[in-house]
Amino acid sequence: xxxxxxxxxxxxxxxxxxxxxxxxxxxxxxxxxxxxxxxxxxxxxxxxxxxxxxxxxxxxxxxxxxxxxxxxxxxxxxxxxxxxxxxxxxxxxxxxxxxxxxxxxxxxxxxxxxxxxxxxxxxxxxxxxxxxxxxx
Amino acid sequence: xxxxxxxxxxxxxxxxxxxxxxxxxxxxxxxxxxxxxxxxxxxxxxxxxxxxxxxxxxxxxxxxxxxxxxxxxxxxxxxxxxxxxxxxxxxxxxxxxxxxxxxxxxxxxxxxxxxxxxxxxxxxxxxxxxxxxxxxxxxxxxxxxxxxxxxxxxxxxxxxxxxxxxxxxxxxxxxxxxxxxxxxxxxxxxxxxxxxxxxxxxxxxxxxxxxxxxxxxxxxxxxxxxxxxxxxxxxxxxxxxxxxxxxxxxxxxxxxxxxxxxxxxxxxxxxxxxxxxxxxxxxxxxxxxxxxxxxxxxxxxxxxxx
Numbered sequence: 001x002x003x004x005x006x007x008x009x010x011x012x013x014x015x016x017x018x019x020x021x022x023x024x025x026x027x028x029x030x031x032x033x034x035x036x037x038x039x040x041x042x043x044x045x046x047x048x049x050x051x052x053x054x055x056x057x058x059x060x061x062x063x064x065x066x067x068x069x070x071x072x073x074x075x076x077x078x079x080x081x082x083x084x085x086x087x088x089x090x091x092x093x094x095x096x097x098x099x100x101x102x103x104x105x106x107x108x109x110x111x112x113x114x115x116x117x118x119x120x121x122x123x124x125x126x127x128x129x130x131x132x133x134x135x136x
Numbered sequence: 137x138x139x140x141x142x143x144x145x146x147x148x149x150x151x152x153x154x155x156x157x158x159x160x161x162x163x164x165x166x167x168x169x170x171x172x173x174x175x176x177x178x179x180x181x182x183x184x185x186x187x188x189x190x191x192x193x194x195x196x197x198x199x200x201x202x203x204x205x206x207x208x209x210x211x212x213x214x215x216x217x218x219x220x221x222x223x224x225x226x227x228x229x230x231x232x233x234x235x236x237x238x239x240x241x242x243x244x245x246x247x248x249x250x251x252x253x254x255x256x257x258x259x260x261x262x263x264x265x266x267x268x269x270x271x272x273x274x275x276x277x278x279x280x281x282x283x284x285x286x287x288x289x290x291x292x293x294x295x296x297x298x299x300x301x302x303x304x305x306x307x308x309x310x311x312x313x314x315x316x317x318x319x320x321x322x323x324x325x326x327x328x329x330x331x332x333x334x335x336x337x338x339x340x341x342x343x344x345x346x347x348x349x350x351x352x353x354x355x356x357x358x359x360x361x362x363x364x365x366x367x368x369x370x371x372x373x374x375x376x377x378x379x380x381x382x383x384x385x386x387x388x389x390x391x392x393x394x395x396x397x398x399x400x401x402x403x404x405x406x407x408x409x410x411x412x413x414x415x416x417x418x419x420x421x422x423x424x425x426x427x428x429x430x431x432x433x434x435x436x437x438x439x440x441x442x
Contacts (some may be wrong), residue, residue, distance in 0.1 A: 056188070059365035061398040116207060117398070117441045120184070122182070122184075
């Protein structure tokens with residue numbers, strides 16, 4: 001009887017820890033964007049050329065974490081401490097172009113800063129234009 | 137002195153004068169002050185150089201036209217295994233003696249890359265520089281042009297040399313490339329190798345002759361075709377041009393696959409060149425593709441941006 005009691009307690013503890021950990025993993029840390037960027041207008045027209053350039057850059061720099069379709073399921077995503085988001089969903093697409101530009105340029109935690117690796121700002125705007133095409 | 141007269145009936149002068157009038161009129165019209173007739177300015181699309189003509193600074197055994205962006209530090213690990221001729225005996229050359237190179241490059245200012253490396257063959261140290269002279273644009277320049285210069289130092293024991301300068305070899309190359317379509321890029325690279333010491337013999341008492349010239353011209357053709365956004369087929373051919381008395385180097389055919397990521401480029405290929413050091417490859421290659429003397433190799437590069 002005592003053994004059963006301990007076993008049940010152990011199962012409950014495991015469940016609490018496991019779910020706690022899962023909730024912790026899925027908890028989205030707020031990422032404040034300066035007002036200047038929130039309202040910043042996209043400097044590059046979303047035409048075929050820009051989207052193609054954005055797609056090429058996405059494949060090189062973003063796909064390994066964010067996935068082919070931007071669903072946050074890239075091969076490296078499992079190793080991340082922060083949740084990469086799902087760009088096919090409206091919850092991510094609701095962000096302004098300027099916000100996406102800021103986050104791509106500056107980075108945070110697992111998300112690297114791309115302002116040195118992609119020094120041409122128009123290229124980052126092209127990535128933003130490509131991200132818009134990932135919406136379902 | 138006979139005065140010069142113009143016959144306006146002349147078939148050449150009349151259209152020429154008409155063209156001149158139109159040209160001048162056009163200039164006057166374009167030169168008009170438009171302040172009285174203001175229009176909304178039309179945004180002019182910025183002309184920018186073509187990006188990513190190639191996926192790496194390397195295309196198998198040659199440099200590409202690419203110079204990384206300012207502040208980039210790069211490390212190269214390159215490997216050439218033995219020839220595949222022995223088959224299973226040394227597992228297509230994988231277990232044969234191989235050649236290895238470690239290279240380090242930095243881009244201190246825009247368009248200039250400098251670097252140094254050490255290669256196992258002849259314990260060769262290299263110092264090199266690469267400068268992007270022209271970058272291809274949509275309207276102005278049809279091609280990109282980059283210069284590559286390399287000095288190599290053979291650091292084997294001094295028993296192998298008479299003078300210190302015998303250790304040195306030089307390589308100069310002009311790389312002309314074009315991104316022909318978003319998927320296909322090609323480049324042509326004429327090069328000049330200079331070797332300080334060559335083998336020689338006395339063909340008459342007191343008269344000495346080298347088996348090879350000190351200078352060696354060659355030309356390389358290379359191309360990449362992208363089969364996926366980050367994967368491409370790479371090919372490269374090196375043709376010696378200078379004809380030496382003997383010991384003429386063999387051409388090099390190489391082909392392989394390139395995979396690029398945000399910070400890495402991986403190239404896996406087969407080819408005839410084994411020395412990695414470009415001047416040594418161009419001057420001393422003895423692996424002949426006609427005899428099936430191919431070897432497997434890889435280049436791995438890692439970039440950091442500072």
